[in-house]
Every structure is written in C-alpha cells, then in structure tokens.
Amino acid sequence: RYLTGEGTYGDRRRHRLPCLIVLELMLPRMDGFEFLAWRRGRRSLARIPVFAFTVCDDPDECDRAKALGVKAFWSKTGDLRRLELMGRRIAVYLR
Secondary structure (H helix, E strand, O other), X not given: XXXXXXXXXXXXXXXXXXXXXXXXXXXXOOOHHHHHHHHHOOHHHHOOOEEEEEOOOOHHHHHHHHHOOEEEEEEOOOOHHHHHHHHHHHHHHHO
C-alpha cells in the first residue's frame, strides 16, 4: 500500500517513495520475483533501484533477478564483512 500510495499513503509529500529497495527474494506471500514483475509494470517504481539480499545462492536465480531489474545480488552468509561491503556498494551506487 505504501509503494502504490493507497489510502493514507497517498500524500507523497508526507510519504515519499524510497530512494532504494533492499529485497529478500524468498518472501512468504509474494516472492521477490513476483514483486519485481509487479514493480516493473509501475512507472513510478521502476526507477527505484532494487538490491537483493537473500538466502538464495542459486546463480540462475541471480540471473533471473537481474533480468527483472535487480542492480546487485548478495547471498546472506552471516559474514559481517560481506554485509559491510554490500552497504558500501549501495552507498557508491546512490551517489
């Protein structure tokens, strides 16, 4: 509802769109791939960069996510250095 501006989120001066989306691909109700396809059909959201941070480590899934517009794809490993690297790369991208 927030991303589509429904209901109380319709005032975009108060509820601005995010400057980026960090997405887990393995979501319970709508998986990340469904979200990416849904987002792609909405012009106002298509410009928001998406970074996938996920438990999935399948290279085919990585390619699929990138084809749907994901800028970068990181597997969750529990390694804090990798998380820091991801944060740094996102910061560089947003500059």
